[in-house]
Amino acid sequence: MKKLVYLLAILLGLNSCSEYQKALKSEDIKTKFELGTKLYDAGKYNKANRLFAQIVPNYVGKPQAEKLMYMYGMTFYYTKQYLAAGYQLARFEKSYPNSVKAEETGYFSAKSYYDVSPIYSKEQQETVEALEKLQLFVNKYPDSEYLPKANKLIKELDYKLERKAFEIAKQYNQIAYFESSDYEAAIKAFDNFLADHPGTSFREAAMYYRLDSAYKLGINSIKGKKQARLNTAINYYNSFKKFYPNSEFNEDIDKMNEEMTTALQQYNTKS
Template identity: 25%
Template sequence: MSIAKATLDGGTARAVLLLACGLALAGCDTLSSINPFDKSETYKMEIVAEVPAEQLYNDGLARMQRGDTDGAAKKFGEVEKQHPYSEWSRRAMIMTAFAHYQGLRYEDSINASRRYLQLHPASTDAAYAQYLLAMSHFNQIPDVTRDQDRSEKALAALQELVDRYPKSEYVADARQRIQVARDQIAGKEMEVGRYYLQRRNYTGAINRFRDVVAKYQTTRHVEEALARLTEAYMAMGIAGEAQTAAAVLGHNFPDSPWYKDSYALLQTGGLSPREDQGSWISRAFRGLTGVRTAGG
Protein backbone atom coordinates (compact mmCIF):
# COMPACT_ATOMS: atom_id res chain seq x y z
CA MET A 1 0.00 0.00 0.00
CA SER A 2 2.07 2.94 -1.12
CA ILE A 3 0.40 5.40 -3.43
CA ALA A 4 -2.31 7.81 -2.24
CA LYS A 5 -4.58 9.87 -4.49
CA ALA A 6 -6.83 12.76 -3.41
CA THR A 7 -10.22 13.37 -5.02
CA LEU A 8 -11.49 16.96 -4.61
CA ASP A 9 -15.09 18.17 -4.84
CA GLY A 10 -16.42 21.27 -6.61
CA GLY A 11 -15.34 23.60 -3.81
CA THR A 12 -11.70 23.23 -4.72
CA ALA A 13 -12.44 23.92 -8.38
CA ARG A 14 -14.02 27.17 -7.30
CA ALA A 15 -10.95 28.06 -5.24
CA VAL A 16 -8.67 27.41 -8.23
CA LEU A 17 -10.83 29.70 -10.35
CA LEU A 18 -10.62 32.44 -7.76
CA LEU A 19 -6.87 32.01 -7.53
CA ALA A 20 -6.61 32.47 -11.28
CA CYS A 21 -8.61 35.65 -10.92
CA GLY A 22 -6.19 36.89 -8.27
CA LEU A 23 -3.19 36.24 -10.50
CA ALA A 24 -4.76 38.06 -13.40
CA LEU A 25 -6.13 40.98 -11.37
CA ALA A 26 -4.04 41.91 -8.35
CA GLY A 27 -6.91 43.85 -6.80
CA CYS A 28 -9.33 40.90 -6.69
CA ASP A 29 -10.56 40.78 -2.99
CA THR A 30 -12.27 37.44 -3.20
CA LEU A 31 -8.95 35.72 -2.43
CA SER A 32 -9.19 36.87 1.16
CA SER A 33 -12.34 34.80 1.60
CA ILE A 34 -10.66 31.49 0.78
CA ASN A 35 -10.14 29.33 3.84
CA PRO A 36 -7.74 26.42 3.23
CA PHE A 37 -9.20 24.71 6.30
CA ASP A 38 -12.82 24.99 5.15
CA LYS A 39 -14.46 21.70 6.17
CA SER A 40 -16.91 21.98 3.30
CA GLU A 41 -14.08 20.81 1.04
CA THR A 42 -13.82 17.10 1.55
CA TYR A 43 -10.91 14.86 0.55
CA LYS A 44 -11.43 11.22 -0.25
CA MET A 45 -8.28 9.13 0.09
CA GLU A 46 -7.94 6.38 -2.49
CA ILE A 47 -5.29 3.78 -1.74
CA VAL A 48 -3.87 2.01 -4.78
CA ALA A 49 -2.37 -1.37 -4.03
CA GLU A 50 1.14 -1.91 -5.32
CA VAL A 51 1.23 -4.81 -7.76
CA PRO A 52 4.17 -7.18 -7.26
CA ALA A 53 6.93 -6.73 -9.83
CA GLU A 54 6.85 -10.38 -10.85
CA GLN A 55 3.12 -10.21 -11.53
CA LEU A 56 3.45 -7.11 -13.72
CA TYR A 57 6.36 -8.66 -15.59
CA ASN A 58 4.47 -11.91 -16.21
CA ASP A 59 1.43 -9.94 -17.34
CA GLY A 60 3.70 -8.28 -19.88
CA LEU A 61 4.97 -11.65 -21.09
CA ALA A 62 1.41 -12.94 -21.39
CA ARG A 63 0.48 -9.96 -23.53
CA MET A 64 3.53 -10.58 -25.73
CA GLN A 65 2.38 -14.15 -26.30
CA ARG A 66 -1.03 -12.86 -27.36
CA GLY A 67 0.59 -10.47 -29.82
CA ASP A 68 -0.35 -7.36 -27.83
CA THR A 69 3.07 -5.74 -28.02
CA ASP A 70 1.79 -2.28 -27.11
CA GLY A 71 0.03 -3.58 -24.00
CA ALA A 72 3.11 -5.60 -23.09
CA ALA A 73 5.35 -2.53 -23.35
CA LYS A 74 3.02 -0.66 -21.01
CA LYS A 75 3.10 -3.49 -18.45
CA PHE A 76 6.88 -3.60 -18.55
CA GLY A 77 6.86 0.16 -18.13
CA GLU A 78 4.78 -0.25 -14.98
CA VAL A 79 7.44 -2.53 -13.55
CA GLU A 80 9.99 0.27 -13.97
CA LYS A 81 7.69 2.85 -12.41
CA GLN A 82 6.60 0.82 -9.41
CA HIS A 83 9.84 -1.07 -8.76
CA PRO A 84 12.55 1.19 -10.23
CA TYR A 85 15.57 -0.28 -8.44
CA SER A 86 14.74 -3.95 -8.67
CA GLU A 87 16.17 -6.66 -10.89
CA TRP A 88 12.69 -6.94 -12.38
CA SER A 89 12.98 -3.35 -13.52
CA ARG A 90 16.18 -4.08 -15.43
CA ARG A 91 14.58 -7.08 -17.13
CA ALA A 92 11.45 -5.11 -17.92
CA MET A 93 13.54 -2.37 -19.53
CA ILE A 94 15.04 -4.70 -22.13
CA MET A 95 11.65 -6.33 -22.68
CA THR A 96 10.16 -2.90 -23.36
CA ALA A 97 12.69 -2.43 -26.16
CA PHE A 98 11.89 -5.89 -27.49
CA ALA A 99 8.11 -5.34 -27.33
CA HIS A 100 8.45 -2.13 -29.33
CA TYR A 101 10.70 -3.87 -31.84
CA GLN A 102 8.22 -6.71 -32.30
CA GLY A 103 5.46 -4.17 -32.76
CA LEU A 104 7.50 -2.43 -35.50
CA ARG A 105 7.69 0.72 -33.40
CA TYR A 106 11.34 1.12 -34.24
CA GLU A 107 11.92 4.62 -32.89
CA ASP A 108 10.47 3.59 -29.53
CA SER A 109 12.69 0.51 -29.56
CA ILE A 110 15.75 2.64 -30.34
CA ASN A 111 14.99 4.98 -27.45
CA ALA A 112 14.34 2.11 -25.02
CA SER A 113 17.52 0.33 -26.09
CA ARG A 114 19.62 3.45 -25.68
CA ARG A 115 18.18 4.03 -22.24
CA TYR A 116 19.02 0.47 -21.24
CA LEU A 117 22.58 0.84 -22.50
CA GLN A 118 23.03 4.09 -20.59
CA LEU A 119 21.85 2.55 -17.32
CA HIS A 120 23.22 -0.98 -17.70
CA PRO A 121 26.19 -0.90 -20.11
CA ALA A 122 27.92 -3.90 -18.55
CA SER A 123 24.91 -6.16 -18.00
CA THR A 124 24.43 -9.54 -19.62
CA ASP A 125 21.72 -8.10 -21.90
CA ALA A 126 23.71 -5.07 -23.07
CA ALA A 127 24.76 -6.77 -26.32
CA TYR A 128 21.14 -7.66 -27.03
CA ALA A 129 20.08 -4.05 -26.39
CA GLN A 130 22.72 -2.90 -28.88
CA TYR A 131 21.48 -5.51 -31.36
CA LEU A 132 17.88 -4.29 -31.01
CA LEU A 133 19.05 -0.72 -31.53
CA ALA A 134 21.01 -1.66 -34.65
CA MET A 135 18.23 -3.80 -36.10
CA SER A 136 15.67 -1.05 -35.52
CA HIS A 137 17.80 1.16 -37.78
CA PHE A 138 18.54 -1.67 -40.20
CA ASN A 139 14.88 -2.54 -40.75
CA GLN A 140 14.24 1.03 -41.86
CA ILE A 141 16.91 1.09 -44.59
CA PRO A 142 15.29 2.52 -47.74
CA ASP A 143 16.03 1.69 -51.37
CA VAL A 144 19.08 3.26 -53.02
CA THR A 145 17.05 6.02 -54.65
CA ARG A 146 16.50 7.65 -51.26
CA ASP A 147 18.72 9.24 -48.62
CA GLN A 148 20.86 6.64 -46.86
CA ASP A 149 21.06 8.26 -43.43
CA ARG A 150 19.32 5.23 -41.92
CA SER A 151 21.84 2.90 -43.57
CA GLU A 152 24.68 4.87 -42.04
CA LYS A 153 23.08 4.74 -38.59
CA ALA A 154 22.53 1.00 -38.94
CA LEU A 155 26.13 0.52 -40.04
CA ALA A 156 27.45 2.53 -37.07
CA ALA A 157 25.27 0.65 -34.56
CA LEU A 158 26.16 -2.75 -36.00
CA GLN A 159 29.86 -1.92 -35.99
CA GLU A 160 29.59 -0.79 -32.37
CA LEU A 161 28.05 -4.14 -31.52
CA VAL A 162 30.97 -5.97 -33.13
CA ASP A 163 33.56 -3.72 -31.48
CA ARG A 164 32.10 -3.59 -27.97
CA TYR A 165 30.75 -7.13 -27.71
CA PRO A 166 33.05 -9.23 -29.94
CA LYS A 167 32.12 -12.48 -28.18
CA SER A 168 28.40 -11.89 -28.40
CA GLU A 169 26.15 -14.41 -30.12
CA TYR A 170 24.85 -11.58 -32.29
CA VAL A 171 28.19 -10.73 -33.89
CA ALA A 172 27.97 -13.18 -36.80
CA ASP A 173 24.60 -11.83 -37.86
CA ALA A 174 25.81 -8.27 -37.34
CA ARG A 175 28.77 -8.81 -39.67
CA GLN A 176 26.47 -10.00 -42.46
CA ARG A 177 24.20 -7.02 -42.01
CA ILE A 178 27.17 -4.67 -41.98
CA GLN A 179 27.96 -5.86 -45.49
CA VAL A 180 24.37 -5.25 -46.57
CA ALA A 181 24.39 -1.72 -45.14
CA ARG A 182 27.75 -0.95 -46.77
CA ASP A 183 26.49 -2.25 -50.09
CA GLN A 184 23.42 -0.04 -49.80
CA ILE A 185 25.47 3.08 -49.10
CA ALA A 186 27.82 2.27 -51.97
CA GLY A 187 24.82 1.76 -54.24
CA LYS A 188 23.61 5.26 -53.47
CA GLU A 189 27.05 6.68 -54.22
CA MET A 190 27.02 4.88 -57.56
CA GLU A 191 23.58 6.22 -58.43
CA VAL A 192 24.66 9.81 -57.79
CA GLY A 193 27.95 9.24 -59.62
CA ARG A 194 26.16 7.94 -62.72
CA TYR A 195 23.86 10.97 -62.59
CA TYR A 196 26.84 13.31 -62.68
CA LEU A 197 28.57 11.27 -65.36
CA GLN A 198 25.55 11.45 -67.67
CA ARG A 199 25.55 15.22 -67.29
CA ARG A 200 29.29 15.43 -67.95
CA ASN A 201 30.01 16.65 -64.44
CA TYR A 202 33.11 14.48 -64.38
CA THR A 203 34.63 15.90 -61.21
CA GLY A 204 31.41 15.26 -59.27
CA ALA A 205 31.18 11.75 -60.71
CA ILE A 206 34.80 10.91 -59.87
CA ASN A 207 34.31 12.02 -56.27
CA ARG A 208 31.41 9.59 -55.87
CA PHE A 209 33.15 6.67 -57.54
CA ARG A 210 36.27 7.44 -55.55
CA ASP A 211 34.29 7.02 -52.30
CA VAL A 212 33.14 3.58 -53.41
CA VAL A 213 36.68 2.49 -54.32
CA ALA A 214 38.24 3.93 -51.17
CA LYS A 215 35.59 3.01 -48.59
CA TYR A 216 33.49 0.17 -49.97
CA GLN A 217 35.94 -2.08 -51.79
CA THR A 218 34.29 -5.27 -50.55
CA THR A 219 30.88 -4.40 -51.98
CA ARG A 220 29.51 -5.57 -55.30
CA HIS A 221 29.72 -2.03 -56.69
CA VAL A 222 33.50 -1.71 -56.77
CA GLU A 223 33.88 -3.26 -60.25
CA GLU A 224 31.54 -0.74 -61.82
CA ALA A 225 33.12 2.09 -59.83
CA LEU A 226 36.56 1.31 -61.31
CA ALA A 227 35.07 1.08 -64.80
CA ARG A 228 33.27 4.40 -64.35
CA LEU A 229 36.50 5.98 -63.14
CA THR A 230 38.17 4.79 -66.34
CA GLU A 231 35.35 6.40 -68.30
CA ALA A 232 35.39 9.69 -66.41
CA TYR A 233 39.18 10.09 -66.46
CA MET A 234 39.25 9.31 -70.18
CA ALA A 235 36.61 11.97 -70.78
CA MET A 236 38.77 14.47 -68.89
CA GLY A 237 41.92 13.45 -70.75
CA ILE A 238 43.65 12.13 -67.62
CA ALA A 239 45.02 9.03 -69.28
CA GLY A 240 47.25 7.82 -66.44
CA GLU A 241 44.42 7.53 -63.93
CA ALA A 242 42.15 5.94 -66.53
CA GLN A 243 44.82 3.31 -67.26
CA THR A 244 45.39 2.69 -63.56
CA ALA A 245 41.66 2.22 -62.84
CA ALA A 246 41.40 -0.29 -65.67
CA ALA A 247 44.59 -2.11 -64.61
CA VAL A 248 43.43 -2.50 -61.00
CA LEU A 249 40.04 -3.66 -62.25
CA GLY A 250 41.64 -6.23 -64.54
CA HIS A 251 44.00 -7.61 -61.87
CA ASN A 252 41.26 -8.08 -59.33
CA PHE A 253 38.32 -8.93 -61.55
CA PRO A 254 39.79 -10.30 -64.80
CA ASP A 255 36.54 -11.93 -65.91
CA SER A 256 34.37 -8.94 -65.17
CA PRO A 257 32.36 -7.52 -68.07
CA TRP A 258 33.21 -4.10 -66.65
CA TYR A 259 36.89 -4.82 -67.28
CA LYS A 260 36.17 -5.78 -70.89
CA ASP A 261 34.34 -2.51 -71.41
CA SER A 262 37.16 -0.52 -69.80
CA TYR A 263 39.79 -2.29 -71.88
CA ALA A 264 37.86 -1.54 -75.06
CA LEU A 265 37.44 2.10 -74.06
CA LEU A 266 41.18 2.54 -73.53
CA GLN A 267 41.89 1.00 -76.91
CA THR A 268 39.78 3.66 -78.61
CA GLY A 269 42.42 6.13 -77.43
CA GLY A 270 45.33 3.92 -78.35
CA LEU A 271 45.93 3.03 -74.68
CA SER A 272 46.06 -0.12 -72.59
CA PRO A 273 45.69 -0.82 -68.85
CA ARG A 274 48.83 0.24 -66.97
CA GLU A 275 49.07 0.83 -63.26
CA ASP A 276 50.72 3.87 -61.74
CA GLN A 277 51.83 2.75 -58.27
CA GLY A 278 51.65 6.33 -57.05
CA SER A 279 47.99 6.72 -57.99
CA TRP A 280 45.38 6.97 -55.21
CA ILE A 281 43.59 4.06 -56.86
CA SER A 282 46.61 1.80 -56.51
CA ARG A 283 47.19 2.91 -52.92
CA ALA A 284 43.55 2.32 -52.03
CA PHE A 285 43.76 -1.30 -53.06
CA ARG A 286 47.27 -2.07 -51.87
CA GLY A 287 47.31 -4.24 -48.75
CA LEU A 288 43.56 -4.96 -48.74
CA THR A 289 42.90 -8.63 -47.93
CA GLY A 290 41.80 -10.53 -51.01
CA VAL A 291 42.48 -7.59 -53.34
CA ARG A 292 45.71 -7.03 -55.21
CA THR A 293 47.19 -4.50 -57.58
CA ALA A 294 49.38 -5.06 -60.59
CA GLY A 295 52.51 -4.63 -58.52
CA GLY A 296 51.23 -6.64 -55.54
Protein backbone atom coordinates in the same frame (compact mmCIF):
# COMPACT_ATOMS: atom_id res chain seq x y z
CA MET B 1 -19.79 -29.95 -30.09
CA LYS B 2 -18.01 -27.56 -32.47
CA LYS B 3 -20.53 -24.85 -31.68
CA LEU B 4 -19.89 -25.31 -27.95
CA VAL B 5 -16.12 -25.00 -28.41
CA TYR B 6 -16.63 -21.90 -30.56
CA LEU B 7 -18.93 -20.37 -27.93
CA LEU B 8 -16.44 -21.08 -25.15
CA ALA B 9 -13.68 -19.43 -27.21
CA ILE B 10 -15.80 -16.31 -27.63
CA LEU B 11 -16.61 -16.18 -23.93
CA LEU B 12 -12.95 -16.60 -22.98
CA GLY B 13 -12.03 -13.85 -25.42
CA LEU B 14 -14.62 -11.51 -24.00
CA ASN B 15 -13.48 -12.29 -20.48
CA SER B 16 -9.88 -11.60 -21.47
CA CYS B 17 -10.85 -8.26 -23.02
CA SER B 18 -12.84 -7.39 -19.94
CA GLU B 19 -9.88 -8.27 -17.70
CA TYR B 20 -7.57 -6.13 -19.82
CA GLN B 21 -9.92 -3.13 -19.81
CA LYS B 22 -10.29 -3.37 -16.05
CA ALA B 23 -6.51 -3.51 -15.61
CA LEU B 24 -6.05 -0.42 -17.79
CA LYS B 25 -8.47 1.54 -15.60
CA SER B 26 -7.21 0.08 -12.34
CA GLU B 27 -4.85 1.96 -10.03
CA ASP B 28 -3.33 -1.30 -8.79
CA ILE B 29 0.16 -1.44 -10.29
CA LYS B 30 0.62 -5.06 -9.25
CA THR B 31 -2.42 -6.06 -11.31
CA LYS B 32 -1.04 -4.21 -14.32
CA PHE B 33 2.38 -5.81 -13.89
CA GLU B 34 1.02 -9.35 -13.59
CA LEU B 35 -1.42 -9.08 -16.48
CA GLY B 36 1.16 -7.26 -18.61
CA THR B 37 3.60 -10.11 -17.99
CA LYS B 38 0.93 -12.65 -18.88
CA LEU B 39 0.13 -10.81 -22.11
CA TYR B 40 3.81 -10.47 -22.94
CA ASP B 41 4.36 -14.20 -22.52
CA ALA B 42 1.34 -14.81 -24.75
CA GLY B 43 2.81 -12.61 -27.48
CA LYS B 44 0.22 -9.85 -27.10
CA TYR B 45 2.81 -7.12 -27.13
CA ASN B 46 0.63 -4.12 -27.93
CA LYS B 47 -1.57 -4.70 -24.92
CA ALA B 48 1.39 -5.50 -22.69
CA ASN B 49 3.09 -2.31 -23.81
CA ARG B 50 0.10 -0.17 -22.84
CA LEU B 51 0.00 -1.67 -19.36
CA PHE B 52 3.75 -1.39 -18.84
CA ALA B 53 3.77 2.24 -19.95
CA GLN B 54 1.38 3.06 -17.11
CA ILE B 55 3.54 1.56 -14.38
CA VAL B 56 7.18 2.06 -15.42
CA PRO B 57 7.64 5.16 -13.20
CA ASN B 58 6.20 3.30 -10.21
CA TYR B 59 8.83 0.56 -10.33
CA VAL B 60 11.95 2.72 -10.36
CA GLY B 61 14.37 1.32 -7.79
CA LYS B 62 12.26 -1.77 -7.09
CA PRO B 63 13.46 -5.39 -7.57
CA GLN B 64 10.90 -6.00 -10.35
CA ALA B 65 12.12 -2.99 -12.33
CA GLU B 66 14.73 -4.97 -14.28
CA LYS B 67 12.22 -7.50 -15.58
CA LEU B 68 9.65 -4.79 -16.31
CA MET B 69 12.08 -2.58 -18.23
CA TYR B 70 13.31 -5.55 -20.27
CA MET B 71 9.79 -6.54 -21.29
CA TYR B 72 8.80 -2.93 -21.88
CA GLY B 73 11.72 -2.34 -24.23
CA MET B 74 11.11 -5.58 -26.14
CA THR B 75 7.42 -4.81 -26.63
CA PHE B 76 8.49 -1.79 -28.69
CA TYR B 77 10.70 -4.00 -30.83
CA TYR B 78 8.07 -6.68 -31.34
CA THR B 79 5.48 -4.07 -32.34
CA LYS B 80 7.96 -2.55 -34.82
CA GLN B 81 8.30 0.75 -32.99
CA TYR B 82 11.99 0.60 -33.74
CA LEU B 83 13.15 4.06 -32.71
CA ALA B 84 11.47 3.70 -29.32
CA ALA B 85 12.87 0.18 -29.04
CA GLY B 86 16.39 1.37 -29.79
CA TYR B 87 16.14 3.99 -27.08
CA GLN B 88 14.47 1.84 -24.40
CA LEU B 89 16.70 -1.19 -24.92
CA ALA B 90 19.86 0.92 -24.85
CA ARG B 91 18.54 2.49 -21.67
CA PHE B 92 18.05 -0.99 -20.16
CA GLU B 93 21.58 -2.11 -21.09
CA LYS B 94 23.04 1.03 -19.55
CA SER B 95 20.96 0.75 -16.39
CA TYR B 96 21.59 -2.98 -15.90
CA PRO B 97 25.06 -3.69 -17.37
CA ASN B 98 25.40 -6.89 -15.32
CA SER B 99 22.01 -8.26 -16.29
CA VAL B 100 21.80 -11.57 -18.14
CA LYS B 101 19.67 -9.63 -20.64
CA ALA B 102 22.24 -6.86 -21.23
CA GLU B 103 23.81 -8.52 -24.26
CA GLU B 104 20.43 -9.34 -25.81
CA THR B 105 19.09 -5.83 -25.34
CA GLY B 106 22.34 -4.39 -26.68
CA TYR B 107 21.91 -6.40 -29.87
CA PHE B 108 18.24 -5.61 -30.39
CA SER B 109 18.83 -1.95 -29.61
CA ALA B 110 21.43 -1.81 -32.40
CA LYS B 111 19.26 -3.90 -34.74
CA SER B 112 16.39 -1.45 -34.22
CA TYR B 113 18.44 1.18 -36.05
CA TYR B 114 19.14 -1.34 -38.82
CA ASP B 115 15.42 -1.94 -39.13
CA VAL B 116 14.73 1.74 -39.92
CA SER B 117 17.57 2.02 -42.44
CA PRO B 118 15.98 3.09 -45.78
CA ILE B 119 16.67 1.79 -49.28
CA TYR B 120 19.99 2.89 -50.78
CA SER B 121 18.48 5.59 -53.00
CA LYS B 122 17.31 7.64 -50.01
CA GLU B 123 19.23 9.69 -47.45
CA GLN B 124 21.40 7.30 -45.40
CA GLN B 125 21.66 8.99 -41.99
CA GLU B 126 19.90 6.06 -40.30
CA THR B 127 22.19 3.60 -42.07
CA VAL B 128 25.29 5.35 -40.77
CA GLU B 129 23.82 5.42 -37.27
CA ALA B 130 22.91 1.72 -37.48
CA LEU B 131 26.48 0.87 -38.52
CA GLU B 132 27.87 2.79 -35.56
CA LYS B 133 25.51 1.05 -33.11
CA LEU B 134 26.21 -2.43 -34.48
CA GLN B 135 29.96 -1.86 -34.50
CA LEU B 136 29.82 -0.73 -30.89
CA PHE B 137 27.91 -3.91 -30.04
CA VAL B 138 30.48 -6.10 -31.82
CA ASN B 139 33.33 -4.36 -30.01
CA LYS B 140 31.61 -4.65 -26.64
CA TYR B 141 30.52 -8.28 -27.01
CA PRO B 142 33.14 -10.01 -29.20
CA ASP B 143 32.03 -13.45 -28.00
CA SER B 144 28.31 -12.82 -28.29
CA GLU B 145 25.95 -15.44 -29.66
CA TYR B 146 24.54 -12.58 -31.76
CA LEU B 147 27.92 -11.81 -33.35
CA PRO B 148 27.29 -13.67 -36.67
CA LYS B 149 23.95 -11.87 -37.05
CA ALA B 150 25.47 -8.50 -36.17
CA ASN B 151 28.29 -8.97 -38.69
CA LYS B 152 25.78 -9.94 -41.37
CA LEU B 153 23.80 -6.76 -40.71
CA ILE B 154 26.98 -4.67 -40.82
CA LYS B 155 27.87 -6.20 -44.19
CA GLU B 156 24.42 -5.38 -45.57
CA LEU B 157 24.62 -1.79 -44.37
CA ASP B 158 28.14 -1.36 -45.77
CA TYR B 159 26.90 -2.61 -49.13
CA LYS B 160 24.01 -0.15 -49.04
CA LEU B 161 26.34 2.79 -48.43
CA GLU B 162 28.69 1.60 -51.16
CA ARG B 163 25.87 1.33 -53.65
CA LYS B 164 24.62 4.79 -52.69
CA ALA B 165 28.09 6.26 -53.27
CA PHE B 166 28.53 4.33 -56.53
CA GLU B 167 25.19 5.46 -57.92
CA ILE B 168 25.99 9.09 -57.07
CA ALA B 169 29.30 8.83 -58.94
CA LYS B 170 27.57 7.10 -61.84
CA GLN B 171 25.09 9.98 -62.06
CA TYR B 172 27.95 12.37 -62.80
CA ASN B 173 28.86 10.24 -65.80
CA GLN B 174 25.27 10.11 -67.04
CA ILE B 175 24.60 13.81 -66.50
CA ALA B 176 27.78 14.68 -68.36
CA TYR B 177 26.66 12.53 -71.30
CA PHE B 178 23.15 13.92 -71.59
CA GLU B 179 24.08 17.53 -70.91
CA SER B 180 27.49 17.54 -72.64
CA SER B 181 29.00 18.68 -69.37
CA ASP B 182 32.52 18.36 -68.00
CA TYR B 183 33.51 14.74 -67.36
CA GLU B 184 36.17 15.79 -64.87
CA ALA B 185 33.60 15.77 -62.05
CA ALA B 186 32.68 12.16 -62.93
CA ILE B 187 36.34 11.08 -62.95
CA LYS B 188 36.92 12.71 -59.57
CA ALA B 189 33.76 11.10 -58.16
CA PHE B 190 34.94 7.63 -59.19
CA ASP B 191 38.47 8.30 -57.93
CA ASN B 192 37.01 9.24 -54.54
CA PHE B 193 34.70 6.22 -54.55
CA LEU B 194 37.53 3.79 -55.28
CA ALA B 195 39.73 5.38 -52.62
CA ASP B 196 36.97 5.31 -49.99
CA HIS B 197 35.82 1.75 -50.80
CA PRO B 198 38.92 -0.26 -51.83
CA GLY B 199 37.24 -3.63 -51.32
CA THR B 200 33.90 -2.77 -52.89
CA SER B 201 32.00 -5.19 -55.09
CA PHE B 202 31.39 -2.22 -57.42
CA ARG B 203 35.10 -1.79 -58.14
CA GLU B 204 34.99 -3.21 -61.67
CA ALA B 205 31.98 -1.10 -62.67
CA ALA B 206 33.48 2.01 -61.06
CA MET B 207 36.75 1.55 -62.96
CA TYR B 208 34.79 1.08 -66.18
CA TYR B 209 32.75 4.26 -65.75
CA ARG B 210 35.86 6.19 -64.74
CA LEU B 211 37.52 5.05 -67.96
CA ASP B 212 34.39 5.88 -69.95
CA SER B 213 34.37 9.40 -68.49
CA ALA B 214 38.08 9.89 -69.15
CA TYR B 215 37.71 8.57 -72.70
CA LYS B 216 34.89 10.97 -73.53
CA LEU B 217 36.73 13.85 -71.89
CA GLY B 218 39.91 13.11 -73.86
CA ILE B 219 38.30 12.51 -77.24
CA ASN B 220 36.28 15.72 -77.03
CA SER B 221 39.04 17.93 -75.59
CA ILE B 222 40.56 20.97 -77.22
CA LYS B 223 44.00 20.56 -78.78
CA GLY B 224 45.92 21.96 -75.82
CA LYS B 225 44.49 19.42 -73.39
CA LYS B 226 43.86 16.46 -75.67
CA GLN B 227 47.20 14.65 -75.39
CA ALA B 228 47.38 14.66 -71.58
CA ARG B 229 43.77 13.61 -71.18
CA LEU B 230 44.05 10.79 -73.71
CA ASN B 231 47.17 9.49 -71.97
CA THR B 232 45.33 9.54 -68.65
CA ALA B 233 42.39 7.63 -70.17
CA ILE B 234 44.75 5.05 -71.73
CA ASN B 235 46.38 4.56 -68.32
CA TYR B 236 42.91 3.86 -66.90
CA TYR B 237 42.36 1.37 -69.73
CA ASN B 238 45.62 -0.45 -68.98
CA SER B 239 44.80 -0.56 -65.28
CA PHE B 240 41.36 -1.96 -65.98
CA LYS B 241 42.71 -4.69 -68.28
CA LYS B 242 45.29 -5.63 -65.66
CA PHE B 243 42.72 -6.21 -62.94
CA TYR B 244 39.87 -7.51 -65.11
CA PRO B 245 41.28 -9.29 -68.17
CA ASN B 246 38.04 -11.24 -68.70
CA SER B 247 35.56 -8.46 -67.97
CA GLU B 248 32.20 -8.19 -69.68
CA PHE B 249 33.20 -4.60 -70.50
CA ASN B 250 36.27 -5.61 -72.53
CA GLU B 251 34.72 -5.34 -75.98
CA ASP B 252 33.52 -1.83 -75.20
CA ILE B 253 36.77 -0.59 -73.65
CA ASP B 254 38.89 -2.14 -76.41
CA LYS B 255 37.01 0.04 -78.89
CA MET B 256 37.65 3.06 -76.67
CA ASN B 257 41.36 2.26 -76.55
CA GLU B 258 41.57 1.79 -80.30
CA GLU B 259 39.91 5.15 -80.90
CA MET B 260 42.08 6.89 -78.29
CA THR B 261 45.29 5.37 -79.68
CA THR B 262 44.37 6.50 -83.19
CA ALA B 263 43.46 9.99 -81.98
CA LEU B 264 46.74 10.23 -80.06
CA GLN B 265 48.76 9.12 -83.11
CA GLN B 266 47.01 11.70 -85.26
CA TYR B 267 47.65 14.35 -82.64
CA ASN B 268 51.35 13.48 -82.49
CA THR B 269 51.63 13.44 -86.29
CA LYS B 270 50.07 16.91 -86.59
CA SER B 271 52.25 18.20 -83.79
